[in-house]
Amino acid sequence: MSKEDSSTGFDCRVAFAEELTALAEADPRIVAVCNDSVGSSNLAAFRRAFPERLVNVGIAEQNMVGVAAGLANGGLRPFVCAASPFLTGRALEQIKADVAYSGFPVVLCGMSPGMAYGELGPTHHSIEDLAWMRAIDELAVIVPADPAETRAAMRWAVAADRPCFLRIGRTKVPAVSPEGQGFELGRASVLRRGDDVTIVAIGTMVSRALDAAQRLAQQGVEARVINAASLKPLDEATILAAARETRGIVTVEEAVVQGGLGSAVAELVSQQHPTRMRILGVTGFAPTGSASFLFEHFGLTAANIAERALDLLRTH
Amino acid sequence: MTDVSTLGDWRGRREAFHVAEPARQLAMLSAASALVRRRILSTISGAGLGHVGGDLSVTDILVTLFEGVLRIDPAEPNWPLRDRFILSKGHCAAALYSVLAECGYFSPERLAHFAAPLSPLNGHPNRRKVPGVETNTGPLGHGLPVGVGCATAARIRAEDWRTFVVLGDGELQEGSNWEAAMYAAQRRLGNLTAVVDRNRLQQGASTQDTNDLEPLADKWRAFGWETHVVDGHSHAELLEVLSSAPGDRPRAVIANTVKGKGVSFMENGVEWHHKVPSAAQVEAAMKELAS
Numbered sequence: 001m002s003k004e005d006s007s008t009g010f011d012c013r014v015a016f017a018e019e020l021t022a023l024a025e026a027d028p029r030i031v032a033v034c035n036d037s038v039g040s041s042n043l044a045a046f047r048r049a050f051p052e053r054l055v056n057v058g059i060a061e062q063n064m065v066g067v068a069a070g071l072a073n074g075g076l077r078p079f080v081c082a083a084s085p086f087l088t089g090r091a092l093e094q095i096k097a098d099v100a101y102s103g104f105p106v107v108l109c110g111m112s113p114g115m116a117y118g119e120l121g122p123t124h125h126s127i128e129d130l131a132w133m134r135a136i137d138e139l140a141v142i143v144p145a146d147p148a149e150t151r152a153a154m155r156w157a158v159a160a161d162r163p164c165f166l167r168i169g170r171t172k173v174p175a176v177s178p179e180g181q182g183f184e185l186g187r188a189s190v191l192r193r194g195d196d197v198t199i200v201a202i203g204t205m206v207s208r209a210l211d212a213a214q215r216l217a218q219q220g221v222e223a224r225v226i227n228a229a230s231l232k233p234l235d236e237a238t239i240l241a242a243a244r245e246t247r248g249i250v251t252v253e254e255a256v257v258q259g260g261l262g263s264a265v266a267e268l269v270s271q272q273h274p275t276r277m278r279i280l281g282v283t284g285f286a287p288t289g290s291a292s293f294l295f296e297h298f299g300l301t302a303a304n305i306a307e308r309a310l311d312l313l314r315t316h
Numbered sequence: 317m318t319d320v321s322t323l324g325d326w327r328g329r330r331e332a333f334h335v336a337e338p339a340r341q342l343a344m345l346s347a348a349s350a351l352v353r354r355r356i357l358s359t360i361s362g363a364g365l366g367h368v369g370g371d372l373s374v375t376d377i378l379v380t381l382f383e384g385v386l387r388i389d390p391a392e393p394n395w396p397l398r399d400r401f402i403l404s405k406g407h408c409a410a411a412l413y414s415v416l417a418e419c420g421y422f423s424p425e426r427l428a429h430f431a432a433p434l435s436p437l438n439g440h441p442n443r444r445k446v447p448g449v450e451t452n453t454g455p456l457g458h459g460l461p462v463g464v465g466c467a468t469a470a471r472i473r474a475e476d477w478r479t480f481v482v483l484g485d486g487e488l489q490e491g492s493n494w495e496a497a498m499y500a501a502q503r504r505l506g507n508l509t510a511v512v513d514r515n516r517l518q519q520g521a522s523t524q525d526t527n528d529l530e531p532l533a534d535k536w537r538a539f540g541w542e543t544h545v546v547d548g549h550s551h552a553e554l555l556e557v558l559s560s561a562p563g564d565r566p567r568a569v570i571a572n573t574v575k576g577k578g579v580s581f582m583e584n585g586v587e588w589h590h591k592v593p594s595a596a597q598v599e600a601a602m603k604e605l606a607s
Contacts, residue, residue, distance in 0.1 A: 063495035070465020
């Protein structure tokens with residue numbers, strides 16, 4: 001087993017479920033919508049507290065998202081809780097037309113995204129979701145990095161009253177958010193200062209980016225680490241400052257390298273402050289293996305992130 | 317607009333409708349349908365695009381709902397307790413716009429801007445630009461799930477407003493409708509009514525020759541819906557079933573209609589799905605609709 005095996009840390013779904021129940025206690029408009037996913041979305045406590053406010057449509061994702069739009073039309077504030085591959089893939093047109101284009105305040109919560117389902121294989125991996133969601137106008141795309149940021153993003157979503165997609169991790173992660181930090185759309189957080197190279201990461205990759213920065217520091221390289229939890233809209237000022245002030249940007253995401261974080265950063269810097277980049281992510285359908293095995297397989301490790309950063313600096 | 321006659325103030329009309337004798341009610345609905353059909357013709361010919369066949373088949377359903385059934389207030393389109401109406405067959409936007417304009421959601425003169433550059437009256441309806449539109453439709457199979465969500469919201473909030481969804485028959489080939497039908501029955505959403513505009517034609521052929529829907533009423537019954545089959549051009553039959561008190565199951569109304577209804581040379585012609593009539597054809601059609 002890798003020493004980066006995710007056997008310790010926090011499953012963001014736990015914080016998600018606790019926060020959802022707490023939000024629902026305070027706001028009678030909040031309802032949960034799911035697709036037979038009470039267990040996998042950790043909604044049992046919510047169901048005990050608010051049985052009439054849990055809308056379980058069964059195994060029917062297109063209906064699930066349409067129903068959520070209708071619930072919002074009727075004055076409620078739905079959190080759709082479903083495994084991310086099925087929510088975003090199966091119901092993509094409903095997300096586009098019924099939620100985003102119609103402008104309903106639905107919070108789409110893609111649970112267990114990326115390669116969290118490991119051995120279950122590419123049908124159950126959600127590595128395309130960020131590209132799909134980013135392409136939809138008016139949909140905010142948020143990838144919290146730890147339980148505290150998950151809670152903060154949920155509270156933001158209720159207040160924001162707009163269509164948004166939250167990617168809620170299952171793979172255990174350590175706490176990385178600064179104590180007491182809230183979530184603000186379009187705002188990234190600089191978790192580590194450094195002027196040699198920048199690592200921009202989201203979700204499960206943020207803690208690995210911090211570990212990579214430690215490794216780089218041992219070699220005299222100071223890496224700036226940015227958590228870009230607000231993937232869309234991106235914090236352009238913070239990314240452009242990194243492009244200006246450091247010698248290159250490495251992006252890391254648990255998603256395909258087309259259309260996600262790396263693409264978002266490249267779209268920005270290529271037009272406003274061209275800089276060298278390395279885009280790390282998933283490069284194809286995964287072979288069989290656990291999530292931690294697959295992180296190794298695709299080079300989504302602190303060691304490889306550090307190596308790619310050094311590679312970028314060497315070729316600068 | 318060449319046709320600027322209106323039926324008068326909607327609120328006054330609605331009040332008059334409710335106190336009128338049944339025969340008078342039907343006459344009012346007939347007059348409204350005739351006017352709406354003329355508006356559809358002029359709207360589509362003005363824009364040079366539209367879906368005239370389906371617009372004319374769904375007209376009597378829309379008119380009966382908006383003139384005689386829905387609890388709405390066009391002056392307050394976001395009234396929280398309004399009945400929800402969703403046109404799932406969003407390509408028949410010209411029919412919906414014509415009815416909304418007659419109800420006073422916006423001026424009928426705006427129909428002249430249907431599908432024009434930057435017009436709020438898009439080829440498919442947009443709730444954020446057109447008052448009276450509840451959700452953005454266009455891709456088929458979307459309206460019923462959203463309607464199920466509306467009806468569920470009313471149930472959760474313990475409110476008595478109802479939800480009506482009008483579907484094309486061809487669009488029942490989309491599986492999402494049946495996901496929604498199954499769940500609506502599971503929740504026993506008696507506050508939900510689905511009306512199927514059963515004109516038997518889809519874009520390129522008859523439904524029978526494409527993906528036969530029959531036995532359609534049996535399908536809805538098998539899904540647990542209270543199911544009715546009516547003449548979709550009979551205001552009397554539509555009014556009776558649509559205004560009757562809700563039961564404890566969702567209600568399906570299969571409204572047998574004729575695509576292109578009211579214009580002899582369009583009726584049952586598959587080519588009139590989205591063919592645009594020439595000026596001479598519009599003139600001929602207007603004469604038929606005026607008589």
